[in-house]
Amino acid sequence: MRIFSKILRQLIRYLNGMINIYKNKKRGIKFVASMTESPGRVKRIRQLWDDSGDPRDPFASVLITPLFASKNTLKIIRNWKEERGTEVYFDSGGFWVQQGKISYRDLYPALMEFYKKNQWADHYILPDNVPVSTDSPETVEKKTFETAHFSCMFFHEMPDNLKPKAIPVIQGHTYSQIYRAVSSYINLGIKYFGFGSFSTSGNNQNINQYDSNAETRLNLINEFTREYGIKIHVFGVGTPPVIWRLSLNNFFSFDSLGWMRAAGYGNIFMPLMPGKLCTHNNIFRPHISIDDFERIKRITNHKCEFCSNYNRLSKSRINRVMHNLSCILDTIDHIRKLSLEEIKKVMKITSSKYLYQEGQK
Ligand SMILES: [Zn+2]
Numbered sequence: 001m002r003i004f005s006k007i008l009r010q011l012i013r014y015l016n017g018m019i020n021i022y023k024n025k026k027r028g029i030k031f032v033a034s035m036t037e038s039p040g041r042v043k044r045i046r047q048l049w050d051d052s053g054d055p056r057d058p059f060a061s062v063l064i065t066p067l068f069a070s071k072n073t074l075k076i077i078r079n080w081k082e083e084r085g086t087e088v089y090f091d092s093g094g095f096w097v098q099q100g101k102i103s104y105r106d107l108y109p110a111l112m113e114f115y116k117k118n119q120w121a122d123h124y125i126l127p128d129n130v131p132v133s134t135d136s137p138e139t140v141e142k143k144t145f146e147t148a149h150f151s152c153m154f155f156h157e158m159p160d161n162l163k164p165k166a167i168p169v170i171q172g173h174t175y176s177q178i179y180r181a182v183s184s185y186i187n188l189g190i191k192y193f194g195f196g197s198f199s200t201s202g203n204n205q206n207i208n209q210y211d212s213n214a215e216t217r218l219n220l221i222n223e224f225t226r227e228y229g230i231k232i233h234v235f236g237v238g239t240p241p242v243i244w245r246l247s248l249n250n251f252f253s254f255d256s257l258g259w260m261r262a263a264g265y266g267n268i269f270m271p272l273m274p275g276k277l278c279t280h281n282n283i284f285r286p287h288i289s290i291d292d293f294e295r296i297k298r299i300t301n302h303k304c305e306f307c308s309n310y311n312r313l314s315k316s317r318i319n320r321v322m323h324n325l326s327c328i329l330d331t332i333d334h335i336r337k338l339s340l341e342e343i344k345k346v347m348k349i350t351s352s353k354y355l356y357q358e359g360q361k
Contacts (some may be wrong), residue, residue, distance in 0.1 A: 028336050030059040030253035031328060032089055032233070037260075039072035046080075048322050052305045056329050063255045065087040066098055066114055067107075078120060088121040089255070090114075094128035094169060094196060095236070099299055103274040104129040104143075108150060110261050115158060124162055125194060127152040128169035137173075144177040144197075148184045155188050167233060169194040170221060180215060191228075192252075195221055196235040208235075210242045222249055239274040240331040241354035244343065247335045259328050262340075263320035268293075268313060271300040271330035272343065274348035278314045299349060302330055 046059060064077050080086035092111055097104050107127045115124055127150060129143040151168040156168060168185045170193055172178035178197075185193055198208035199216055208214075221232060231252035237243075238256025246254055259269065267275030268288065273296060276288040277302055288296075290310045297303070304326040306319045313319050334343060347355055 026189065027112075027247050027250075029243060029251060029332060030061060031058065031238075031243075031332055032063045032065075032087075032253055032255040033059055033325075034091075034236075034255045034257040034260075035059075035062045035077060036065045036069045036091070037073065039070055039076055042073055043077050044318070045321065045325075048306075048318070049325070052322070054304065054326065054329075057084075058325050058329055059084075059086055059252070061087040061089065064090050064301040065091040065093050065096065066118065067093045067110055068101070083122065087123075089123040089167075090118070090121045090125060091255075092125040092127045092169070094125075094130045097128075098130040098132060104146060104150075108193075112154065112157060115162060119159070119162060122165060123167050123192070124158070124165050126154050126166055126168045128171055128194075128196060130171060130196055131173065131174075136207070141177065144172045144181065148181040151181075152184050152188060164217050166190055167192050167194050169196050169235070171197050172217070173197060173213075175220060178220050179224060182221060186225070186228055186230070186302070188209045190230075192231045192233065193221075193225065194233040194235055198237070208237055209306060210237050210239075210245065215245065216247060218251070238270050240272050240327060241347065241351040243273055243331050244272060244335055244347070245354060258330065259324035260321050263317055263324050266320070267324075268307070268320050269324045269327040270350060271302050271327050271334055272346050273300070275324075276321070278310075280314055294348070296350060299346060300330065300334070302327065 049058060059080065062077060062080070065075065065167045066074060077086070077088060081088050093102060093107055094101050097107055104127070111127050131140040131143045135143070147169060148171075155163065155166050155168065168181075168183040168188070168190060170178060170185070172181050182193070190347070195218060198214045199211055218232075218234070225232065234246055234251050234254040236257070237246070237254055238258040239262070243254065246318040258275075262269060262275040264279050265275070266279035266281075268278045269275055270293075277285055278288050278293070280287050293310055297307070304323055306326065307313045313323060334346070338346075344355060
């Protein structure tokens with residue numbers, strides 16, 4: 001009898017372990033590092049990371065906007081692909097249309113020509129026309145219609161061998177706009193979609209806001225695509241708590257420049273914590289104190305070479321860039337390894353406002 005209960009206990013432990021592995025797998029999310037930067041900066045960031053001795057690879061998947069990247073940056077990324085097996089996403093440049101740097105009509109032929117000549121990437125994002133928060137409903141309708149319509153045309157015109165690598169972008173604010181995009185792309189037989197319709201802010205409407213509107217739209221996409229086994233990539237977000245929100249809803253991947261941009265503004269991430277100012281050069285804005293910084297480091301179990309000295313972190317932009325990158329990877333590791341309860345416990349301290357509508361999926 002005793003042996004029987006011992007075997008039963010072991011069996012239960014084994015099953016629990018298997019369930020945890022399954023749950024963890026399900027909650028993982030892939031980070032794609034946005035690398036449309038100058039060649040010097042791309043090289044320096046990689047070098048600093050390699051020298052740090054951290055065995056994780058934040059550049060295993062990278063996204064680059066080829067029409068707006070320098071030739072040398074493209075060359076570096078191609079080398080990474082050939083020598084290190086880096087997975088490469090070619091971004092369409094929708095962001096640059098949004099910024100008025102190129103018209104949507106000019107983007108289509110330029111991108112088609114580039115894609116035809118450069119067939120070495122793993123993923124090809126189709127051209128999109130990104131609505132911004134200041135657009136009228138009529139303009140949003142026009143842009144979202146164009147994105148769905150021209151994405152389908154673009155897909156048909158692409159070389160056949162690139163078709164399985166196409167990622168069309170869902171742009172839409174309303175139920176019918178999102179439904180139109182999703183159903184058009186499902187009809188093409190594509191299995192990997194991107195989403196990019198966030199509220200925007202900033203001087204040039206260039207900062208994506210992850211808010212309840214974004215989450216409603218993402219949930220709609222989940223609803224429309226779930227039964228087709230479609231993977232969803234989320235563009236241009238990536239503060240640590242948002243990564244957790246995305247993972248809750250089982251999104252497959254995201255790309256982010258946030259770690260670099262936040263560092264430029266003097267902000268530091270922590271695992272599962274959004275950016276907090278650490279430069280101490282503006283008395284009118286709240287900063288993270290060294291005591292809080294050390295306390296949250298302990299709570300989140302974070303350690304990296306770039307933040308071992310708070311003073312240096314506060315003074316050096318590149319140290320903040322690298323530390324923020326490390327915190328993105330830590331956040332993903334926490335999502336994979338910690339239970340939902342453990343994560344919530346940490347987030348109550350680091351970013352409680354992101355705990356709304358907990359555990360909906
Ligand atoms: Zn650090």
